[in-house]
Amino acid sequence: MEKVHKDTLIGVIDAGTRTVKFCVFRPGHTKEIAEHTVDIVTHTPQEGWSEQDPKEILSAVRKCIENVVQQLGLEAINIITLGITNQRETTILWDKTTGEPLYNAIVWNDIRTDSTVDIILAKVPDNNTNYFKNICGLPISPYFSAFKIKWLMHFAPQVKKAIKAETCLFGTVDTWILWNLTGGAKGGKHYTDVTNASRTFLMNIELLTWDPLLLHTFKIPANILPEIKSSSEIYGRVARGFPLENVRISSILGNQQASLVGQRCLKEGQAKNTYRSGCFLLYNTGISKVQSTHGLVTTVAYKFGSKPAVYALEGSVAVAGAAMKWLRDNMGFMGDIQKETESLAQEVFNTGDVYFVPAFKGLYAPYWRKDARGIICGLTAFSTKQHIIRAALEAVCFQTRDILEAMNKDCGIPLTKLHVDGKMTVNSLLMQLQADISGMPVVRAQSQDITALGTAMAAGAAEGIKAWEIYSEERELVPSDTFLPTSTESGHLA
Numbered sequence: 001m002e003k004v005h006k007d008t009l010i011g012v013i014d015a016g017t018r019t020v021k022f023c024v025f026r027p028g029h030t031k032e033i034a035e036h037t038v039d040i041v042t043h044t045p046q047e048g049w050s051e052q053d054p055k056e057i058l059s060a061v062r063k064c065i066e067n068v069v070q071q072l073g074l075e076a077i078n079i080i081t082l083g084i085t086n087q088r089e090t091t092i093l094w095d096k097t098t099g100e101p102l103y104n105a106i107v108w109n110d111i112r113t114d115s116t117v118d119i120i121l122a123k124v125p126d127n128n129t130n131y132f133k134n135i136c137g138l139p140i141s142p143y144f145s146a147f148k149i150k151w152l153m154h155f156a157p158q159v160k161k162a163i164k165a166e167t168c169l170f171g172t173v174d175t176w177i178l179w180n181l182t183g184g185a186k187g188g189k190h191y192t193d194v195t196n197a198s199r200t201f202l203m204n205i206e207l208l209t210w211d212p213l214l215l216h217t218f219k220i221p222a223n224i225l226p227e228i229k230s231s232s233e234i235y236g237r238v239a240r241g242f243p244l245e246n247v248r249i250s251s252i253l254g255n256q257q258a259s260l261v262g263q264r265c266l267k268e269g270q271a272k273n274t275y276r277s278g279c280f281l282l283y284n285t286g287i288s289k290v291q292s293t294h295g296l297v298t299t300v301a302y303k304f305g306s307k308p309a310v311y312a313l314e315g316s317v318a319v320a321g322a323a324m325k326w327l328r329d330n331m332g333f334m335g336d337i338q339k340e341t342e343s344l345a346q347e348v349f350n351t352g353d354v355y356f357v358p359a360f361k362g363l364y365a366p367y368w369r370k371d372a373r374g375i376i377c378g379l380t381a382f383s384t385k386q387h388i389i390r391a392a393l394e395a396v397c398f399q400t401r402d403i404l405e406a407m408n409k410d411c412g413i414p415l416t417k418l419h420v421d422g423k424m425t426v427n428s429l430l431m432q433l434q435a436d437i438s439g440m441p442v443v444r445a446q447s448q449d450i451t452a453l454g455t456a457m458a459a460g461a462a463e464g465i466k467a468w469e470i471y472s473e474e475r476e477l478v479p480s481d482t483f484l485p486t487s488t489e490s491g492h493l494a
C-alpha cells in the first residue's frame with residue numbers, strides 16, 4: 001500500500017434526491033469522521049411533476065461544507081481533494097453568462113415528458129421502445145435526461161432564447177455543482193463523468209462520446225453538452241468564494257454507481273442493491289457490455305482514469321421507500337417511518353393476501369410502462385393498515401425479485417447472494433422478506449454511507465491514494481450481517 005500522510009482527508013459532496021450531504025473520510029477507513037446534511041425541497045407544480053431549485057442545491061452544498069469545516073476546525077486544512085456523487089438523470093439548464101438557471105431542475109422521476117416520449121416513439125419503426133438500446137443502452141422512457149431537455153426546449157421560451165444565443169448549458173446535478181464550484185460564469189469547468197453521461201440517452205455507450213444520431217433525433221445542439229470525462233481524475237479546483245478554496249475535485253460518480261464501488265463490487269458477476277426512495281440493482285459485467293433482452297438497462301459502472309470503462313446491467317425501481325412515505329403522508333398509517341414501519345408490519349404474520357403495486361409514476365425495469373399506475377388489491381373486511389404496510393415492504397422485494405430474474409436470464413450465471421445498502425435496509429423485516437422472496441442470502445452493509453465511501457475511493461485513486469486497496473482480492477471492506485432464506489418453496493428464481 002502506498003504511504004498516505006496520516007492526516008490526509010477526502011471530502012465527498014453527496015447530492016441525493018432528498019438531501020445534500022458533505023462528509024469527510026480518512027483514507028483506508030470506511031466510516032466518515034464528520035458530516036452535515038441539508039434537506040432539499042421538491043416542488044410538485046402539477047401531478048406527476050417533480051422539480052427542485054438548482055440554487056437551493058448549491059446553497060445546500062455550501063452550507064454543508066461550511067458546517068463540516070467548522071466541525072473539523074484546524075483539521076479541515078487536511079482535506080486535499082473532493083468527490084461528487086449525485087442523483088442521476090435530473091436535468092438542469094442554465095445561462096453560462098449569468099450563471100442563472102433557466103428553469104427549475106426536472107427531477108429524474110418526473111413524468112411530464114410522456115408526450116415527448118410519444119414524439120420520439122413516433123419516429124422509430126414499430127414504436128419500438130428499445131430502438132436506440134444498442135447505441136445508448138437505454139429504453140425510451142421519461143426517466144432519462146434527453147426527454148427532459150427536449151421538453152424544456154419546447155415549453156420554456158427562455159431556454160429557446162438561450163439556445164439561439166448560444167448561452168445555454170446543460171448539466172446533470174454533478175455538472176451543475178462542478179461548474180459552480182470551479183468558477184461558474186468565470187471559467188467554471190463544464191464536465192460530467194461517463195456514469196452520469198450514460199443516463200442522459202445521448203451518449204454512445206461503446207465510444208463514450210455524445211452520439212450524433214441521438215442528438216439529431218432530439219434536435220439537441222452539441223454546444224450545450226458538457227465534456228465527458230472519466231469518474232476518477234482531477235477536473236479542477238474549488239474557486240475563490242467557496243469554502244475549501246483551491247482544493248482539487250477528483251471524482252464524479254452517479255450515486256448508484258458510487259455505491260457499487262463502495263460495496264467493492266468491482267469484479268464481473270458482483271452485484272448490489274440500494275434501497276432508498278427508489279431501489280437500484282447494479283450487476284458488474286466487467287469490460288463487456290451485456291445487452292439486456294429482459295428489460296434491464298446497460299450502463300457505465302465506472303471508469304478510473306485511463307483504465308477501460310467497466311459496465312453494469314441495472315434494474316431501476318422508481319418507488320421503494322417512497323411507498324412508505326406515501327403510507328405516512330397520504331394515508332396517515334404511521335407517524336415515523338424509521339420507528340414504526342417494521343414494528344407495525346411485524347404485528348401481522350403475513351399480508352393476508354393483500355398485494356400492493358406502488359406504480360405511482362409508471363413502472364421502470366423490467367416493464368418500462370409509463371402508463372402503469374398503483375394498485376392495492378386483495379382487500380377484505382379483515383385487512384388492516386398493518387397488512388398494507390407489510391404488502392408495501394413485500395412489493396419492494398417482489399420488484400427486486402423481478403429484476404434478479406431478468407438478470408439471471410441476461411447473464412446466464414445466477415447470482416448467489418445479494419449485497420445491499422441504503423437507509424431502508426435498517427428494516428430487518430424487509431431484509432428477511434427479501435431473502436425469502438428471492439431465495440438467496442442478503443448481505444447487509446453495516447454502514448449508511450456506502451455511496452459516499454465509493455466516491456471517496458474514486459477521488460483517492462485519482463490522487464494516487466490507494467489506501468482502500470480498490471483492486472485487492474479481499475471484498476469485504478465494510479462489516480456486514482447476512483439474512484438467509486427461511487422459506488424456499490416460492491423463493492427460487494426462475
Ligand SMILES: Nc1ncnc2c1ncn2[C@@H]1O[C@H](COP(=O)(O)OP(=O)(O)O)[C@@H](O)[C@H]1O
Pocket residue numbers: 016017018019275276277278320321322323324325337338339341342422423424426427
Ligand atoms: N425503517 C424503515 N423501513 C422502511 N422504509 C424506510 C425505513 N427508514 C427509511 N425508509 C425509507 O427509505 C427512504 C430513505 O431515503 P433516503 O436515504 O432519505 O434517500 P432518498 O430519498 O434521497 O432516496 C425513504 O423513502 C423512507 O421512506
Ligand SMILES: O=P(O)(O)OC[C@H](O)CO
Pocket residue numbers: 015016017018086087088089108254255256276277278
Ligand atoms: O438520490 P437517490 O438515492 O434517490 O437516487 C436516485 C437515482 O440516482 C435516480 O436514478
